[in-house]
Amino acid sequence: AQSVTQPDIHITVSEGASLELRCNYSYGATPYLFWYVQSPGQGLQLLLKYFSGDTLVQGIKGFEAEFKRSQSSFNLRKPSVHWSDAAEYFCAVAGFMDTGRRALTFGSGTRLQVQP
Amino acid sequence: DSGVTQTPKHLITATGQRVTLRCSPRSGDLSVYWYQQSLDQGLQFLIQYYNGEERAKGNILERFSAQQFPDLHSELNLSSLELGDSALYFCASSVGDRGQFFGPGTRLTVL
16 A cells, blocks of 8 residues: 655745755555645645656746655755745655556645744 | 635534535546545545546545536535534546646535
8 A cells, every 4th residue: 555654744944945845655666746735725736746757856836856766755845935835735646546546645744834 | 726616615514414515627627536634634535536437435434425427527425424524625636647636625514
């Protein structure tokens, strides 16, 4: 069975500082990996995704993530955080279920707070 | 705006009752997914429909059921509601496996 671990429940950074949110996954084959962001009272917005190829993927809002197979990680990064980035961030893996179909499994989320 | 719509936005009901949540996918998306988000369980996949047929099942209770209609909108039916069913329910849609687009959610409160 697939699983996703986001070890940091809550992170606080200063505006303008760099950001890295950690994500580790467990899945036997090559995973499809995603990062989503959820602002308070909103649905989830897809930031970026990885399927294959270049292990550094670019997303929206200046975010990027790097897939490291050897570490089973897919960490999200941003070089300079803006106050509007304050939200909850979810890492997800899409692996095959018993049905032969892929299903998304989400991590527990990391809440990002941005200090002025 | 993801293009996925959900109604109602909020729903307050009593234990033992039955409710229906509605979702309209993005134009052209054949797959619809339902998720439950609660503080103690996090985001959990419930069920997927593809072009009117059930395709995958996750942690969906027997008291819950869903369907997808010919116009591709979907409904999630929750019955014999319990306090623990209070949660945010999200619908998502996609083309294939390469990224799901989420609706704004329905917040269900069971009193």
